[in-house]
Amino acid sequence: MITLNLPNPIGEEAWGLWIALYFFLAGTTGGAYLLSVLFYEQEMVRRSALWAFLGVVLGSALLVLDLGQPLRFLNLFLGGLHPGSVMWLGSWFLVLSGVGLLWVYLRPTAKGFQQGVAVLVALVVGYTAVLLMQMAKPFWNASPLLPWLFLASAATAGGALLQLWHPDERVSRLVGVAALVEGGVLLLHLIWTYPAAAGAILALLAGPLAWVFWGFVVVGWGLPFFLEKRNATLAALFTLVGAFLLRYFVVMAGQV
Amino acid sequence: MPNPKDFAILFDASRCIGCKACQVACKQWNDLEAENTKNYGSYANPPKLTAHTWISMRFYEGLRPNGDPYFDFIRVACMHCTNAPCVGACPVGAMAHREGGVVTVDERTCIGCRACVQACPYGAVHFDEAHGVVQKCTMCYDRIAHGDRPACVKACPTDALTFGSYGEIRAMAEERVRVLKERGHARANVYGLGELGGTHVLYVLTDHPSQYDLPKAVREAEKRAAAGWLSTGIAAAVLGAGLKFLVERREALKGGGQ
Ligand code: SF4
Ligand code: SF4
Numbered sequence: 156m157i158t159l160n161l162p163n164p165i166g167e168e169a170w171g172l173w174i175a176l177y178f179f180l181a182g183t184t185g186g187a188y189l190l191s192v193l194f195y196e197q198e199m200v201r202r203s204a205l206w207a208f209l210g211v212v213l214g215s216a217l218l219v220l221d222l223g224q225p226l227r228f229l230n231l232f233l234g235g236l237h238p239g240s241v242m243w244l245g246s247w248f249l250v251l252s253g254v255g256l257l258w259v260y261l262r263p264t265a266k267g268f269q270q271g272v273a274v275l276v277a278l279v280v281g282y283t284a285v286l287l288m289q290m291a292k293p294f295w296n297a298s299p300l301l302p303w304l305f306l307a308s309a310a311t312a313g314g315a316l317l318q319l320w321h322p323d324e325r326v327s328r329l330v331g332v333a334a335l336v337e338g339g340v341l342l343l344h345l346i347w348t349y350p351a352a353a354g355a356i357l358a359l360l361a362g363p364l365a366w367v368f369w370g371f372v373v374v375g376w377g378l379p380f381f382l383e384k385r386n387a388t389l390a391a392l393f394t395l396v397g398a399f400l401l402r403y404f405v406v407m408a409g410q411v
Numbered sequence: 412m413p414n415p416k417d418f419a420i421l422f423d424a425s426r427c428i429g430c431k432a433c434q435v436a437c438k439q440w441n442d443l444e445a446e447n448t449k450n451y452g453s454y455a456n457p458p459k460l461t462a463h464t465w466i467s468m469r470f471y472e473g474l475r476p477n478g479d480p481y482f483d484f485i486r487v488a489c490m491h492c493t494n495a496p497c498v499g500a501c502p503v504g505a506m507a508h509r510e511g512g513v514v515t516v517d518e519r520t521c522i523g524c525r526a527c528v529q530a531c532p533y534g535a536v537h538f539d540e541a542h543g544v545v546q547k548c549t550m551c552y553d554r555i556a557h558g559d560r561p562a563c564v565k566a567c568p569t570d571a572l573t574f575g576s577y578g579e580i581r582a583m584a585e586e587r588v589r590v591l592k593e594r595g596h597a598r599a600n601v602y603g604l605g606e607l608g609g610t611h612v613l614y615v616l617t618d619h620p621s622q623y624d625l626p627k628a629v630r631e632a633e634k635r636a637a638a639g640w641l642s643t644g645i646a647a648a649v650l651g652a653g654l655k656f657l658v659e660r661r662e663a664l665k666g667g668g669q
Pocket of ligand 2 (some may be wrong): 500501502503504505506516520521522523524525526527528544545
């Protein structure tokens, strides 16, 4: 049996495609910005800031659409302080990083400012994992590795995105290393959470989510290694597909 | 720990006959619609709580290792946790403690994000698709605030459910466990004293909580979130520095060799 959690305009209880797509957009474009700040100068940083800004805006729009009461989303900002709620913190990270990214794109900014915005962007990428860890779902919370997985995947996918319009030997090497880290962390996470979340892991390996999981492993993770030297563009595209599949199966497996 | 004056409910599994009067009374008082369900091989129905079923009975039958048969019932509904993960996860403060320790959702401010649904270890909050907000047991706040008992408690024909102040209810629960132990129920225990900062619904059980699928030793959600933030910080620092070092060191080595 194959399950695909299609978005339902009236809303349904489970977190599904919208959420996974948002995690993917924020993770990938945010990752590209983070790498640019680490490795590049002004012009590339500005361009990737635009990408990340669009990712954050589009992702936030998906989040709002996913709400049962989309028109009430302002309650997130006007409903008082809730620092214990990872979702509340995340909403603020999104707004602040969005403003910061737009500024980096529009104005020539100092490296220090760009790095400050990078911290916010890293928080946007990281909070999505902490959000899941706060929940009562063993596949999400039984190991502390989800932030590692999401950040490593952001580096892989962000690097792949950069590769698409600015091929660079350094970034290609980096994507390879980050993908190895990502694979290792994923394996460790599966082993670590297995005692508590056997059902979720079986669903991934041989159950209704197997197509997403193995799709990630084969197409989104293995194939790029193989293609890297032959066709870098194709490798980058498959890496991006993989980054989406990864978010999707992590979101779905927690709710098995 | 709940305040001794808080509202509380005691469920005594040793007195329950599994008649579901509580389940029906809840539907009636709270005007919850009927649901299409499927028989999945247990008397429990529906199998899980929903936005329209805030309390339901679960049934466990089988043979103990010594060959004695057992047929146990448990009430499943919101436990009204003191350290409630649903309240902690809510980004707008719609899910909150009301006076007397009762946890309810404010349907006028809830944005329908379902964070509380994911956060509840008892599966007690659910999304109402028709209204775009979540629904759960209110401990009949509209009744208890006016001096009445919750509908489920009033309907129970065997006194398996009792309503009162937390102080009274806790004393009753502990006394009952003492009596049950005397009568030979060696594993009798009170559930809900240590879980989630103490729950406002206490259970007297005749067997270990895991026998009733109740989570024991739940790790507090805010501790998991704190661990998550820490893990994020370490991961960002290690990955950022590590990747930069790896890539640039190799570059430097290559540059040096030329
Ligand atoms: S049982 Fe669930 S819904 Fe009820 S207070 Fe605890 S966390 Fe919230
Ligand atoms: S669904 Fe409503 S009550 Fe639950 S966390 Fe979101 S806003 Fe709060």
